[in-house]
Amino acid sequence: MLSTLAVRGYRSLRDLVLPLGPLTVVTGANGTGKSSLYRALRLLADCGRGEVIGSLAREGGLESVLWAGPEQLGDARRSGTAQGTGRTRPVSLEMGFASDDFGYLVDLGLPQDPGHASAFAHDPEIKRETVFAGPVPRPAAALVRRTRGFAEANGGSGFDELSRSLPTYRSVLAEFAHSGAHPELSAVRDRLRGWRFYDGFRVDAAAPARRPQVGTRTPVLCDDGADLAAAVQTIIEAGGDDLYRAVAAAFDGASLSVAVSDGLFDLQLHQRGMLRPLRAAELSDGTLRFLLWAAALTSPQPPSLMVLNEPETSLHPELVAPLAGLIRSAAAQTQVVVITHSPTLRELLDTDTTTAVGLIRDFGETLIDGQGLLDAPPWHWGSR
Template structure:
């Protein structure tokens, strides 16, 4: 289980360290940085897939996502005036996590030289990476560390390091290049690759979830919900009764089933008082969205981490309690982070002992309400 995630230099996250529990609720007013936390977690996951450079490019490049304020904000808080400060650290975007076994840190920066006449001079470079044991990076806890194109691994004595490579490309992660050779790198890479993110679903008339699709066994719902019918049928055949109970509770005893028309799977919802089952095209937006969340949360293959961004969007208040119940049930099998500003959702999840992290913004910087140097989780960024 993750105990800490940390971000430095990303959008409004100048230097943010978040504690995590089995079920964590990240909340705050609009504009406090909740979406930035969600995106930063996705970037961290992309490091395991080898896609972080491309993801940053889709956000406009490294320069577009960097913290735009002064390196230190203590002067602004003291004087009430925001002014530039003398830079003491290199321009960088840093991401990391710590868990009950392994942790990971990556430092991305501006390229020094992309090659003669190269058109990729805006691509960020991976300046530094580290895999470590324990709650934070220390010289004694480092298992693998990388500086520029040089990477090394801790030796069997635990007191020194052995060279891994001197020619690691700046746009390649050590996780992708050497995971097959080192079990600790493989464990971190697979963990990051397994994280799942759901940021609402399309429910318009042309939404993928409303269209019949060729069905195959689907233990993991896709992020666009296109394989909803196959995912629901997989849950049904596994014998997961919690989903059926959640649907019945939310829609007055309704039941769901899946039809197979020449290999094309289609969802059906049967409600009390109706002479026939309703097809996806006939379902309301809120009903379809609730079923999508159910398929995601009751996955027969739970990930190590599932992140939900404002799952209550476009749902009637009456659906918040059953949705919260599904989230709590999922948290019994996987670590869940819920980003929300719904008071009703917060109250329901608080009953299940969720850890609530409230974000606030001061002088453009996202901070955790009430967090001090003494109460913040232990974390050390290290140096280039």
């Protein structure tokens, strides 16, 4: 289980160290940095897939996502006015996590020498990477470390060289994650690749979830919900008790089935008093959205981490309690982070194992409400 998430230099996250529990509920007003936190988590996951450079490019490049305020805010808070200061650290975006076994830290910066007249002069470079043991990325805990093109691994009696010419756009997770030689790299890479993100679903008239689709066994609902019917059928064949209970609680004893014709799968909702089931194309937007969340949360193949961004959006208030029940059940099987605006959902998710995080904004910086220096999880960024 992840215990700490750390982000420095991304949008409003100037230097955020976030505690994580089995179920973490993140709240805050508009503009406090909830979306930035969600995007930072996605970028961190992209490091495991080797896609972080492209993801940053789609956000407008490294310069467009960097913290735009002064490097230090002490003077601004004393004077009430933010002013530019001299830079003491390199331009960088740093992200990392710590868990029960291994942790990971990556430092992305601007290219030093992209090549003469290169069209990729604005692509960020991976300046540093560290895979470490324990809760804090300290030098003594490093298992694999990389500085620009030079990478080395801890062999027990010292560090052994892996490469002197690792391309700055390639991660050690992609290049050296072989279970036989470096199991710690494989563990971190596979963990990052397995994280799941759900940020709402399309439910308009042309949404993929409304149309019959070719179906195969689908233990994991895709992020746009196009394979909803196949995912529901997979859950049903795996037992599906949590899904059955949630649908019945949400819709007065209703049940789900999947009609299959010539390989096309179509979801059906059976409701009391109706002479026939309603197909996915006939469902209301809120009903279909709830069923999409239900399929995501009752996956028979739970990930190590699931991140839900505002799952209550456009749901009727009566559906928030069944949704909360689904999230609590999912959190018993996997670690869950919920980012929400809903006070009702927050209260319904308040359990003994819930970590509640309230975000606030101060001089443009995202802070955790009530977190002081002694309250933050231990973290050490190190340097280039």
